[in-house]
Amino acid sequence: MLDIAKKGVGSIILTSGTLSPMDSLAQELKLDFPVRLENPHVISSNQLWAGVVSTGPSGYVLNSSYHNRDVPEYKQELGNAIVNFSRVVPEALLIFFPSYYLMDSCISFWKNGCQRNSMTIWERICKLKKPVIEPKDSSLFPAAMQVSNRGL
Template sequence: MLCFRFFPGGHDGGPARGYVTCRLQLLKEALEKVFCGNAQETDAYKVHVHDVASGFQHNEPGEKKYNRTLSYWCFDPGLCMKEFVKLGVKTILLTSGTLAPLESFAQELKLPFQIQLENPHVIPANHVWIGVVRTGPSGVPLNSSYRNRDSIEYKIDLGNAIVNWARIVPDGLLVFFPSYSFLTTCIKAWKTMRLSSFIHDSMGSDSAL
């Protein structure tokens, strides 16, 4: 029998505070997934070693423990759809406002879309402006890459840009962020600098940030 022992509190010479749990079935499933495909399917997977914050209940308050994690990620959604077909799934219904064009989406999923429905956009074309805003009001590049997104100057200029747009765009704004965590850090920074209240006031008393 194969077991894994976890020591969330470290080795201090005292009684082990870890627990032993049997993970043989999980290991079996992982090995089957790694070695079941052909060479072409194997190329769709990538190995990633990273640290994940531990949620173990015996961690001390304010203490962060990290577990080294070996991940095996699939970057081909078609392989997942292939598994559904093997399971005998007869119908898959996909709905979204951002799937078009459906031809390329069907190629990615490696599934034929026998029935397709694409409705026209509800917003008139003369109400839409598409462009790239490269810099904020102070000239800071609006680049949300991993290297740049923690910059306080970037967050300030991004917030000021949203304030300026909120002043001239009626009835609110819909702003997309790369992730929820980045959205949270931006709002936290803006509240510290009182930019969130400016955005709220610019969009009206009934708006929410």
């Protein structure tokens, strides 16, 4: 960025939803930004909870390490935890997986795997929420959202 600025560029426009705080970004880039526009987040703090859930409903440790991610008990416990959160969290849940592999593996297990009840874990999730699964190809995301808006 310094090389660009030294060439006499009149304006450098940076846009992103994740560049805040701008002071630390300016220090990292070693540039001054005399004109800045930073908007507050659209979600207020009372609409968000972020935390670490280390164990599932039956006490099994939720550890998605390489050695644990294919263990059926882990997938069962994670799925049951998501079902429980789906019951108490209004509106939507945003669930991050460490990899597409783990996300696909868990969803497959929840759809086809062990079921103690008459419904699979996936069916119980879908009864409470409308899952939108992020496709690996970002150009397919609008189509995934369209499916969600029509219902499952």
